[in-house]
Amino acid sequence: MTPAKASSRKTSFSPMIHSYLRMDERFPHVWCPGCGIGIVFGALIHAVHELKIPKKKLLLASGIGCTSRMPGYLDADTFHVLHGRALAAATGVKLARPDMEVVVVGGDGDMLAIGGNHFIHTARRNIGMTCIVLNNYNYAMTGGQQSPTTPRDMFATTAPYGAIDDPVDACLLASGAGAAFVARTTTYNFVQLKRLIKTALSRKGFRLLEVVAQCPTIFGRLNRIPTPKDLVTWIKAHTVTLEAAKKMDAKELEDKVVTGVFVDREVEEYSERYARLVKKVRNAH
């Protein structure tokens, strides 16, 4: 991770975005120019703003990684936890304060490797939270090691001859575990990204949104797609919508990323179920 240099130009962030940030000497932020994390962060802020979620009720939790640095900049309650453990910690928050709007962000390594077990079980229990997995296909923070989503034959510092592991599909994993809402998009498609975050925030239970995002500095460089523009274009070229995918065969889909909503169902989320249990137990006495 290379720190972003303070721009000499006067930045013209919208005042709306500013009002959600902790605007002190924390800036400049840690992310590289051209990184996809800012796009996701921006979309999240837009979604929260448009849904008028009060800051006082908002909790943003994360694990460790480039993506997981997001909470430090948000002007709300924020919880920068341990590598992989954000979902477990957020489970504690949500059950203690069911009225809070809990959002958890993390990289593919954080959520699907070290945090994979928590990912499965938080989805299974349908703890009420929006989980955004930012999939940049590598461990960016630590310098580009292979992650559980690194595609076959692509390079990472710990896969110098190309990855031979098959990657995991976060959306399939969450669907199988029982998540109420499961969707995928990319940073290329900002409009869909914002819309899906809004949908996720409006649902109950565990909602997973996987966002394929560019890490030009490391993943792009290691795979000879080093500019943000080329990497975003590469992501776009590998993306197909769920509708289009239905008409394609397995061979055609082999190196494709399917975007869209995979699961959207009504569930009684865990804290509601728990409240019902408490009522039942107390009435019995």
Place this chain on the structure above:
Amino acid sequence: MRRLVSGNEACAEAALRAGIRFFGGYPITPSTEIAELMAEELPRVGGVFIQMEDEIASIMAIIGASAAGVPSMTATSGPGFSLMQEGIGYAAMTEVAVVVVNVMRGGPATGLPTKGSQADFQQARWGTHGDHPVVALTPRGVQECFTLTLRAVEISQRLRVPVILLMDEFIGHMREIVSFPEKVEVYHRQKPRVAPSEYIHYAPDNNYNAPYASFGEGYAIHFSGLNHRSDGFPINDAPTIRWNNERLRAKIEDNLAYLEDNYVDDDPDADTLIVAFGSAARSAYEAKLLTDKPIAYIRALTVWPFPDATVRRLAKGRKRVVVPEMNEGQLAREVERCIGTDTELVSVTRNDGSMLTPKEVLEALR
């Protein structure tokens, strides 16, 4: 009221009376009864019990619940305690009040699931990576499982620290008569009285007994396990790191008088001092009663921070110090630090899953 209960039952009952309203845990012998009791009782008082997917998730969930304002606890044993270490360090770094009960069994690895030991004494102190002080309490019997659980909750809330309660299988599964008090004084953390713009989560005066904010109260607090400055935001410069480390140390070192808790039975004529804790101290005290020689005795209820000064004072001028324990000599190392070279150290150990007997201690007193 007096009732015959096990150590695990006394612990769970005390936790509920001390105001614990969130328990996240994973089953492991010999601590499981605590989780089972909490699963039964917490819904009755409107609290939350959740069985997590492992001990790492358990410690993180209780940290999350505590950060959201609810007094929280977990209970485990050796293998689970090992898994919790990174989370315990996180609670120490972010100053989140949690109680971690470790009903000790033999180890390493799966070790002796159904048999007791005191072999996590040093792990409780040094199990996390990095350097920070630790608070750990050790009951000698079922009554103290009750009183020390109350105290563990109180210390954790007052100092915003993780507190470890080191029970063991012998005590956890043993039944004794406990007198339960009518009323229990509970310390409730106070909410900040200043406006959010004025509030600093790790302000210098925001340490012992101070009000502090929880999630959802409008204070926009930030927790990070990275070294951080007073607003919780991570920063890498040496003075801030020193300030952060010093803050963690000071909250324990400045409160030694509050934390220290020993049972002392001194005898000016004694040339021998016994130092012990927990269940081994039962046999040690029995041995003291069985011998006709004068013996000085100290049992630490708070083992971490270790009562260095008190042990040093009691050991001064004695011929020998006898240290009975159920591990390979972990307490003896601590005692050795505190005594002079003129005093002989006699380490009495047993590490086979059986209770150290008074007879074994008695032999060392000859």
